[in-house]
Amino acid sequence: MEILIITADGSHTVYVPELKEHYHSVNGALTESDHVFIKNGFDYCKADPVNILEIGFGTGLNAFLTALKSSECRKTVNYTSVEKHPLPFSLIKELNYPSLAGGNGQEIFDAIHLARWNTFCSINDFFNLKKISLDLVSSPLTGSYEIIYFDAFGPDKQPGMWSREIFEKIASVTVKGGILVTYSAKGEVKRNLRACGFEVSLLPGAPGKRHMIRAVKI
Numbered sequence: 153m154e155i156l157i158i159t160a161d162g163s164h165t166v167y168v169p170e171l172k173e174h175y176h177s178v179n180g181a182l183t184e185s186d187h188v189f190i191k192n193g194f195d196y197c198k199a200d201p202v203n204i205l206e207i208g209f210g211t212g213l214n215a216f217l218t219a220l221k222s223s224e225c226r227k228t229v230n231y232t233s234v235e236k237h238p239l240p241f242s243l244i245k246e247l248n249y250p251s252l253a254g255g256n257g258q259e260i261f262d263a264i265h266l267a268r269w270n271t272f273c274s275i276n277d278f279f280n281l282k283k284i285s286l287d288l289v290s291s292p293l294t295g296s297y298e299i300i301y302f303d304a305f306g307p308d309k310q311p312g313m314w315s316r317e318i319f320e321k322i323a324s325v326t327v328k329g330g331i332l333v334t335y336s337a338k339g340e341v342k343r344n345l346r347a348c349g350f351e352v353s354l355l356p357g358a359p360g361k362r363h364m365i366r367a368v369k370i
């Protein structure tokens with residue numbers, strides 16, 4: 153049974169007691185998402201339009217921030233997100249991300265969560281979303297992406313999601329020069345990414361983490 157908690161920047165995250173794991177950093181969920189995925193992923197990539205693949209849709213926070221950013225910079229985004237265990241809508245509607253964003257945030261957040269699964273849906277003039285119900289461990293990936301937001305549960309809690317097999321699947325759908333960003337900078341994650349054809353760089357991490365990874369497909 154998932155529980156909502158407030159993180160250091162006032163934004164919500166979800167705690168999963170069975171895994172003893174949070175969906176985001178307790179040092180600031182929104183701050184972490186903005187730092188790792190928007191500033192060091194979306195803002196870094198110059199492709200327009202851009203195809204993004206997210207691993208772990210979860211609360212939809214990364215999709216939400218990317219949708220807001222796409223209309224702010226008037227860049228077309230085709231955003232595909234895979235998820236094995238969608239969160240119940242009763243919990244989603246309690247999340248405070250739309251109120252923290254202000255403006256038309258509530259409308260965009262609702263559209264993201266009410267969008268049909270397994271098909272592309274237009275969320276605003278610039279943001280197209282396809283949520284895919286899929287277990288990444290047992291299913292192949294399709295498509296071609298310039299950015300990968302890798303947002304699985306931590307490597308200590310879910311090592312299978314950070315394995316070479318998974319990064320091989322991801323490498324096969326990442327364009328040459330495409331980037332993968334993730335909050336973890338664990339040694340084994342770096343080694344597995346390198347073994348799958350990525351050049352790995354360490355960047356300053358979000359609050360509470362020394363480093364994060366941005367890896368470029370070579």
Ligand SMILES: C[S@@+](CC[C@H](N)C(=O)[O-])C[C@H]1O[C@@H](n2cnc3c(N)ncnc32)[C@H](O)[C@@H]1O
Nearest residue numbers: 208209210211213214235236287288303304305
């Ligand atoms: C760290 S949370 C995701 C955070 C999410 N991006 C957000 O902003 O809320 C990890 C997500 O990966 C999903 N997940 C776990 N195992 C998976 C698998 N084998 N295939 C696809 N998704 C998986 C979980 O259900 C969870 O939603």
